[in-house]
Amino acid sequence: MTDIIRGAIDTDVHVEPPSIDALRPYLSGYWLEYLRGARSQLGSVYGPSLPTSARPEAREAGTFPPRTYEALLAQLLDPYEPRAVILNSVSTFLAGQNPYYQAAICRAVNEWLRDELLDKDARLRASICVPLLDPEAAAAEIDRLADDRRFVQVLLPIRSDTPWGNVRWRAIHDACARNNLTLALHAWGGPATTPTWTGYARTYFQDYVANAQLIAPPQVLSLVIEGVFVRHPELRVCLQELGFNWMPSLMWRIDKDWKSLWRETPWVNRRPSEFIAEHFRATIAPTHFPSSATASDVAAIARFLNAENFLLYASDYPHDHGDDGTRLLLDVLGEAGREAVLQGNAEKFYDLQLAPTG
């Protein structure tokens, strides 16, 4: 199973409210009545029966991902003593097609994160959940929470019906930038998005592989080529649970086309790969290397990618991606690269303002 490294900065840990009832304190009368009639529950992109949804110790704990501070403490914080943790609650990806309901649920989950987790442990940070069908409402939610610097990024699913760099999403780009928040693109998508280029996955296997192999590369292209980083030179994007070994190929190809086609998008005024290297980071869980991958395979990708600068440690707790080469990756990075990936890169990228390690 995926290795968890002690004492690191863990940039992708999953938590969810225990049930929709736990959100009642944060919902207005209209939504309480709506829920009572509709019997809606929180969605999950990680079905409990799926092998990848939980590591053995998480499965033994009964419910996963952690739904209380006590569970998070017992399963992750106590045994692995991370310096800091970024919490992701992705159930809001599946909060239906009603944009107002999405907004209400995202606001409620964000408040739940604050009351039940962030307030209880100084090591915790979180991603802001935002409604996906109403960019203005998403921007308002970002602005509402931005003064609380424990929220370090804005969480979007990697799948979309319009690429994330498109002008349609400008309100979200602008809100991230004016509040100095990272944009996080995380595996999976909302209820009306599909994983393959022509429609449905027929297997969970395809659904799983599609996130990084089919969907993430064009989203990176979109953010760079639409000029998001020209409008917002300080904006940062973190790719979460999306692997990274596909990135060098993409960088080589986009640079090549740009040399000839730059006239079409003259605002892309440097090589596209330079925008990627400067503005993007990727979490290392999963690495998407199989057990048959060799140190030289991993080292080649690490060199192409300048991995000691590009990657951020994450456990992706409680998910289990198998023997995915995390240790192999950390070993090939060397001492300084390893330390950067485990701590320094995330501390700097998110400006985490942590107390110095003793």
Added chain:
Amino acid sequence: MTTTELSQTEGPASGVKRKSRRATLLIDGDVHPSYNVQQMAPWLEPDVLARVREFGLHAHGVPYPRVRNGAMRLDSRPEEGHELEMVQRQLLNEYEENIGILIPMAGHHWGAERADVAIPLCHAINEFICKEWLDPEPRFFSTLNVPMEHPEAAVQEIERYKNDKRFVQILMSGTAESEIGDKKYWPIYEAAEDAGLALGVHEGANSRQRMGVGYPSYYLDEHVGMHYTLSSLALSMICEGVFEAFPKLQVVSIEASISWAASLQWEMDSAFEMLGRELPHLHAKPSEYFREHFWFTTQPIEEPDDPNDLVVAYELTGMLDRIMFSSDYPHWDFDSPSRALPATLPTDVRDAILGGNACRLYGLDPVTAKRR
């Protein structure tokens, strides 16, 4: 050497040294002839042509303006009726190419029309290719167009041409109406395997694509992103068990670059270690199907700062013996046979990419260039 402007300096007068120590044939795996519906007239019933003229065709791609010259090389505008002569001069003769594989991509769109239009149009372009390209120029082989959304008719079209050795593969679109691994298309795969023909899947497609992402605004974005139609296709075919059912079937990924293939194989195998129980009909790791059934053409070749990185990236795919040179003539991002490949490729690998691998796939004699 990829830009339109630069390629113009490569004419005979520029003194470019041709590679004379080439040990094998030079085979170009991606050459595009032009065509239009009007040219199909000799092979169409008048009422079909009249209907198409009046009501148009409907299975379109999504238009992206190409900024300059409609995606063509600046020097590739033949006078009417002189296209073949231009291609012979600018490509076959200029680079001493022994064989060019034609890829008319009509089937992507025409093959998805209503049956009474799709079937005659796809047949017409095959006849057009024979008459205008294959009959007058023996250095050309071609890709067969089939009405892929009407598989029974596609099988008939394959049967009709399977003894014409000049057709070496069957054009499939990466963006079919259903998932490409769906059993709907299996009759085509069965006929291809029986006929010993590969499937050629060229990037570029109908508007049914990019469903998990959405459409980009610019050609620059679309042109690179489209490679992932091939990843999507490979994933679907492997997962649906196409290669268990058709163990000899071969698939050529055309104009979709290559270096992504290492990452796809790693992730498929990594996922298979956790999720393989969901795919009990697979009897090998996904990467094994991929390595035994997929081939690539080189253009648009990736250009890392250090060309040797591309050699390493090719090696990481584990498929060096399945990479075939292509120029994509006459498009703006033409790759030159004499300059595109990294200089540090070992000579034997280079020769195999320039011709040997294509000889193996297409059953071509490496000395006489005749097809077995």
